Amino acid sequence: MDILQEIEMRKEEIFNLYHTLHAMPEVGFQEIQTSQFLAEKLEGAGIVTETKINGTTGVIGVLRGQKSGPVVCLRADMDALAFKIDGKDVNIHACGHDANSTMVLMAALVWAKRRIKRGTLKILFQPAEEALGGAEAMLKSGILADVEEMFGIHLRPIQEGKLGQATPALCHGSSYIMWAEIKGLPAHGARPHLGINAIDAAAAVVNAVNAIRLNPTVPFSVKTTKLLANNGANNIIPDRAEMVFDLRAQTNEAMEELQKRVQRAVENGAAALGASSRISVLGGVPGASYDQGLIDLTSKAIQKVLGETMDPVITPGGEDFHYYSTKGQIKTAYIGLGADLAPGLHHPEMKFNLEALIHGAKILAAIVEERLN
Ligand SMILES: [Zn+2]
Ligand SMILES: [Zn+2]
Incomplete structure (x- = not known):
């Protein structure tokens, strides 16, 4: 048998x-x-x-x-x-x-x-x-x-x-979660020119992330899945925002490239508004x-x-x-x-x-x- x-x-x-x-x-x-x-x-x-x-x-x-x-x-x-x-x-x-x-x-x-x-x-x-x-x-x-x-x-x-x-x-596919923190400068709502609005900076980051283009023959996607900012008074220019991104790519090479691009979008998007940033990979699978x-x-x-x-x-x-x-x-x-x-x-x-x-x-x-x- x-x-x-x-x-x-x-x-x-x-x-x-x-x-x-x-x-x-x-x-x-x-x-x-x-x-x-x-x-x-x-x-x-x-x-x-x-x-x-x-x-x-x-x-x-x-x-x-x-x-x-x-x-x-x-x-x-x-x-x-x-x-x-x-x-x-x-x-x-x-x-x-x-x-x-x-x-x-x-x-x-x-x-x-x-x-x-x-x-x-x-x-x-x-x-x-x-x-x-x-x-x-x-x-x-x-x-x-x-x-x-x-x-x-x-x-x-x-x-x-x-x-x-x-x-x-x-x-x-490969999927990873990235986390970022945007640091601005607090100010009174009446004097926005003295502060750096972390929400404005985060919005620039969202746009930069959405504009990421990779080789279209390899399926990929990236999106902002969390944006937390200002849990204080309504008339404060917020100085801090926290962001989370969900990254997907069909190959590990594309994922590596995608992570680099997200990092660049966060750093330069925040910098465009005068804010500082840090970004890290929270976890994921190859x-x-x-x-x-x-x-x-x-x-x-x-x-x-x-x-x-x-x-x-x-x-x-x-x-x-x-x-x-x-x-x-x-x-x-x-x-x-x-x-x-x-x-x-x-x-x-x-x-x-x-x-x-x-x-x-x-x-x-x-x-x-x-x-x-
Ligand atoms: Zn399962
Ligand atoms: Zn299973």
Whole structure:
């Protein structure tokens, strides 16, 4: 029996794993039951497992082959989302990380049973993708220092792919938040010439930011999302403004350029009115940066399972997975899996066709077969 047939035979088990994980939704860095359940399953299959990675809920399992070969990692995120429904706080797996964990777990279980021939397979269950911070915590622990190749997987909303479809390159954009402070000079409303109005300066900054132009072949956007100024009396020329900008770009190169331009707009916009400024990056996620070799390999695995593969899918959402390639220097590919998922990710009533779990587990198992068998 080949590995794909074996997964087909274990269909009910896959559905049960999913239902169990679905019934224990926990938010980022609090995936206590989830990580315990996943660790028990790995250990039960004879996989050497380490928990509490870097003091978090992260879990990693390791399978080693007899012969030398690459160190390959399958990564899933574990966290659910917090909602307030009818006045009650509830956690829901509305992004399908329970599905991602199920697929990666199943691929690990089938390979634990038949053993990989060469190299090393690491199975990573990462906490806190939604709140971000999970991928960075895993990298900082050092447990991924030897990993050369990493594969991620995520269900897609129906607009990006139907059941039976998958792409080997789900291209998330990069998104960052920048913060700026504008300092003017206070004065009486009757004597504006003696002050520097921070709101006037901020308005010049807003205009300068809105006039930023980048190469139009790469999607990007930037906008002011916060402007706070003067919480004092109504007849004071305000001397301070605080601004926040939301930056999006499809490539990391474009994001780098965009950040420089926003900085220039803030500094020069404020300076045009005689105000001073400072600006910093509050946080964000890098965009997808995939390895073509791994995309080709993943594409082959998708073809084997589903008959054909989709082109790369560009999605405006972000993913902390891309820390592994941009900060960890690991080669990556990321599967976007069609699942007839509706109404959408992050919707509290999100539903998908469970058959997708079988497709995903098979694709991941086929990748391992190609690299480590
Ligand atoms: Zn999400
Ligand atoms: Zn997600």
